[in-house]
Amino acid sequence: MGFQPVMDARKKRILEAVTDDYISTAEPVGSRTIARRYNLGVSPATIRNEMADLEESGYLEQPHTSAGRIPSEKGYRFYVDFIMKRKPVSEEERARIRRALAERRREIDLIVEETARILAYLSRYAAFVLSPISRAGVFRRIELMPVDGQTVLVVLIIDPGFVRTHLIATSRTLTREQLANIAEFLNLRLAGLSLSHIGSSLLREIKEELDDYNTLVDAAIEAIARFLENRHEEQIYSDGQVNLLEQPEFQDILKARSVLEFFAEDDALRSLLSGAAEVGGVTVTIGREAGHPSMGMCSMVSAPYEVRGVRMGALGVVGPTRMHYSRVVALVELVAENLGDVLTRILVT
Amino acid sequence: MGFQPVMDARKKRILEAVTDDYISTAEPVGSRTIARRYNLGVSPATIRNEMADLEESGYLEQPHTSAGRIPSEKGYRFYVDFIMKRKPVSEEERARIRRALAERRREIDLIVEETARILAYLSRYAAFVLSPISRAGVFRRIELMPVDGQTVLVVLIIDPGFVRTHLIATSRTLTREQLANIAEFLNLRLAGLSLSHIGSSLLREIKEELDDYNTLVDAAIEAIARFLENRHEEQIYSDGQVNLLEQPEFQDILKARSVLEFFAEDDALRSLLSGAAEVGGVTVTIGREAGHPSMGMCSMVSAPYEVRGVRMGALGVVGPTRMHYSRVVALVELVAENLGDVLTRILVT
DNA sequence: TTTAGCACTCTGGCCGTGCGAGTGCTAACG
DNA sequence: CGTTAGCACTCGCACGGCCAGAGTGCTAAA
Structure with a gap:
C-alpha cells in the first residue's frame, strides 16, 4: 500500500472498454455489456471482479448500487494519458x-x-x-491621426504584423504636425521594445519628458497608456x-x-x-x-x-x-x- | 357578425386581469382567481361568462378543457395596443x-x-x-497608411463621427507618398457623398480613372470597394x-x-x-x-x-x-x- | 485464477387513484 | 335581462405501488 495498485494490461483494456462505451452511449456500462461488445476472451464474472478492483482504486465509479460503472475523473485522466490513441482526422x-x-x-x-x-x-x-x-510581440510603430477637433485615431503597429486602432479624446485640438511630432518621439522611445516591457513606469517617464517638451500631449499619452493596458486583454x-x-x-x-x-x-x-x-x-x-x-x-x-x-x-x-x-x-x-x-x-x- | 364583437369596459378589465396575472404567474388563470385578486365587483360566474365570450372572439384560449385561460397572441396584441400603460422606469x-x-x-x-x-x-x-x-452618413475622408510591404491600413472617416479601419493586402509595395496621393484623389471624388450613393458603379468609374493615372492602385481600390460593401453589415x-x-x-x-x-x-x-x-x-x-x-x-x-x-x-x-x-x-x-x-x-x- | 449460479438491489416506466382547480350549464334572484 | 349560486363534470398532475430489467457481489465449483 502507498503503491498505486498495478494497472495490468487487462485492467487497462477494461477501463478502455468502459470509457469508450460510456462515451458513446452515455449510459453506465455493466460487465455483461463489455463481455458482449468487446471480446476480451473472459466472462462477465471476471470482468466484474476487475471492475470492482478498478472502482476500489478510483478509476471507475457507480452512480448507485447495482448500476453499471462509469469512469471517474481519475479514470478519464488515465484514459487520456495512457490509453487513448488520437483518432486521425478524416x-x-x-x-x-x-x-x-x-x-x-x-x-x-x-x-x-x-x-x-x-x-x-x-x-x-x-x-x-x-x-x-502580442505580449511576446514587439512595438514597431505608432501613428496618430486627427479625426476631428477632439478625436485622435491611434494606430499601433506591432511585430509580427498586428495593427490595433483606438480612438481617443483630447482636450485640445492638435494639428497633424503636432501629432506627427508626438508620434515620432514615441517611436524613438518605444520602437523595438517588447510589449511586456512597456510598463506603466516607462510610460510615466516618457510622459514627463514629453510634458516638458510639449504640454499639449497630456491627454494623448494618457490615453495611449490606457490603450496599451486595455489592449492586452484578449x-x-x-x-x-x-x-x-x-x-x-x-x-x-x-x-x-x-x-x-x-x-x-x-x-x-x-x-x-x-x-x-x-x-x-x-x-x-x-x-x-x-x-x-x-x-x-x-x-x-x-x-x-x-x-x-x-x-x-x-x-x-x-x-x-x-x-x-x-x-x-x-x-x-x-x-x-x-x-x-x-x-x-x-x-x- | 362580421363585426368585431364589442369590447366593453368590463371585458377589457377582465382581459387585462387575465393578462397581468398570467404574465406574473405563468399559470393559466381561472375566474375564481380573478374575482379574488382583482376586485371587479362581480362574481366568478359572471367572469366565467365574459371569459367564454373573450375566448370565442379569440382573445383568450384554454390550454385544455377545464384549465384556466391564457391570452392568445391576439389577446396580447390587444393588451399591448389598447390596455396596458407603460410602467414608469424607477x-x-x-x-x-x-x-x-x-x-x-x-x-x-x-x-x-x-x-x-x-x-x-x-x-x-x-x-x-x-x-x-452610417448608411445615412456622409463620407468625410479616407486615409491610407502603410503597415508593411504588402499591407495597407485603410481609415475611413464618416460623418457623423465614425471611424472604421480595415487592413488590405496589396500586390506591390506602395510608398507613403503614393498612398497619400491615392487617398487625396479618392477624397476629391468621394468626400461629401452620402454612403448610400457610393455604389459599385461610381467606384468602378473611379477605378478606371485611377487606372489611367496610376496602375499601382488596382488592388487597393478593389479592397476599398469590398470594404465599403462589407462594412455596411451591422x-x-x-x-x-x-x-x-x-x-x-x-x-x-x-x-x-x-x-x-x-x-x-x-x-x-x-x-x-x-x-x-x-x-x-x-x-x-x-x-x-x-x-x-x-x-x-x-x-x-x-x-x-x-x-x-x-x-x-x-x-x-x-x-x-x-x-x-x-x-x-x-x-x-x-x-x-x-x-x-x-x-x-x-x-x- | 476463472467461471457459473444465485440472491439481492436499485432505477425507471407504468398504471391507477385521488385531489384540486376550473369549467359550463341551469335555475333562481333582483 | 343581467347576475349569481349551485352543481356535476372534466382534466392534469402528483403520489404511490408494482413490476421488469439490468447489474452487482458472493460463494462454490472447475
Whole structure:
C-alpha cells in the first residue's frame, strides 16, 4: 500500500472498454455489456471482479448500487494519458478546415471567428478561440491621426504584423504636425521594445519628458497608456455553445444554465484558455480540474497556436466530461496547427 | 357578425386581469382567481361568462378543457395596443442606465456593448443591440497608411463621427507618398457623398480613372470597394440570452434550444431588428408575428435609436410571449433614448 | 485464477387513484 | 335581462405501488 495498485494490461483494456462505451452511449456500462461488445476472451464474472478492483482504486465509479460503472475523473485522466490513441482526422475534415481558413483574408479577427466556427462544427461541442495577443510581440510603430477637433485615431503597429486602432479624446485640438511630432518621439522611445516591457513606469517617464517638451500631449499619452493596458486583454471568440444542449448530461436545464452562464461570464474561461496556452501542446482539463464548479461536468481540450514558435493565443473545445477525447484531441491539435500556419503566412510577410 | 364583437369596459378589465396575472404567474388563470385578486365587483360566474365570450372572439384560449385561460397572441396584441400603460422606469433604474452609458468612452462599440448589457440586466430577458450604421452618413475622408510591404491600413472617416479601419493586402509595395496621393484623389471624388450613393458603379468609374493615372492602385481600390460593401453589415451585440432559461416556458430543453439556436444564427434576428428600426418608435412583435417558428413563443420589444433625427440602429429585448410588456416597453424606449443621446454627444462634436 | 449460479438491489416506466382547480350549464334572484 | 349560486363534470398532475430489467457481489465449483 502507498503503491498505486498495478494497472495490468487487462485492467487497462477494461477501463478502455468502459470509457469508450460510456462515451458513446452515455449510459453506465455493466460487465455483461463489455463481455458482449468487446471480446476480451473472459466472462462477465471476471470482468466484474476487475471492475470492482478498478472502482476500489478510483478509476471507475457507480452512480448507485447495482448500476453499471462509469469512469471517474481519475479514470478519464488515465484514459487520456495512457490509453487513448488520437483518432486521425478524416481527409474530408482536414479539407474542410483548410478551406475554412484558407480564404484570403487579411483581417485576423475574421480568421479567428472562422476558426471558432469550424472547430464547433467539427467537434459538435462548444469551441473557443482566444484572439492572438502580442505580449511576446514587439512595438514597431505608432501613428496618430486627427479625426476631428477632439478625436485622435491611434494606430499601433506591432511585430509580427498586428495593427490595433483606438480612438481617443483630447482636450485640445492638435494639428497633424503636432501629432506627427508626438508620434515620432514615441517611436524613438518605444520602437523595438517588447510589449511586456512597456510598463506603466516607462510610460510615466516618457510622459514627463514629453510634458516638458510639449504640454499639449497630456491627454494623448494618457490615453495611449490606457490603450496599451486595455489592449492586452484578449478577446474570446466562441461558437457552438448550443451544441452542448444536445448532450444528454445537459437535458437538465439547471446544469445547462450553469454552464452557459459560466461561458457568458467569460473571465474564468479566458484564464482557463490562457493557462492552457502556457503549457504548450494539447492540454486536457477534466471536470473539476478546471477549478470551477460550473465546469464540474465538463472537460476542455485546448492548445496554443504559434507563429514561428511564438505562442500567440489558444483555442479549445468544451464538452461534457464524457467527451470523445480521442477525436477532439486530434482535432484541436490540427486546427491549432492550421491556425498557426495561416497566421504565419499572413503575419510574416 | 362580421363585426368585431364589442369590447366593453368590463371585458377589457377582465382581459387585462387575465393578462397581468398570467404574465406574473405563468399559470393559466381561472375566474375564481380573478374575482379574488382583482376586485371587479362581480362574481366568478359572471367572469366565467365574459371569459367564454373573450375566448370565442379569440382573445383568450384554454390550454385544455377545464384549465384556466391564457391570452392568445391576439389577446396580447390587444393588451399591448389598447390596455396596458407603460410602467414608469424607477429612478434607480434610470440612474443605472445613465451611469452605464455615461462613462467617457470614445469607442462606439464599447458603448453599444454596454447598452446590451444594461438592457439585459434590467429587463431580465435577452437583449440585442444593432450597432450604428452610417448608411445615412456622409463620407468625410479616407486615409491610407502603410503597415508593411504588402499591407495597407485603410481609415475611413464618416460623418457623423465614425471611424472604421480595415487592413488590405496589396500586390506591390506602395510608398507613403503614393498612398497619400491615392487617398487625396479618392477624397476629391468621394468626400461629401452620402454612403448610400457610393455604389459599385461610381467606384468602378473611379477605378478606371485611377487606372489611367496610376496602375499601382488596382488592388487597393478593389479592397476599398469590398470594404465599403462589407462594412455596411451591422453587427449585433447581445447579452442575457441565458436569462431566458430562467423562464418557465423554457424549462423544456427543446424549446430552449430552438430559441438559442435562432439567436446564434443571427441573420434572422438582424432583419427583425432592422425591420423594427424602420418603423420608428417602440415596436412590439408578438409570437408568430415575427414570422419565424423558433420565435413562436417569444416576443420582441424593439426601438430604433437616433442621432439628430437620423436612425442609426436599433435595439430590442426578446422574452417569452408572456412578457412584462408594460415594463419592457418603457425600458426599451428609455434606453434607446439614452443611447441616442450618448451617441449624439459623442458624434456631433 | 476463472467461471457459473444465485440472491439481492436499485432505477425507471407504468398504471391507477385521488385531489384540486376550473369549467359550463341551469335555475333562481333582483 | 343581467347576475349569481349551485352543481356535476372534466382534466392534469402528483403520489404511490408494482413490476421488469439490468447489474452487482458472493460463494462454490472447475
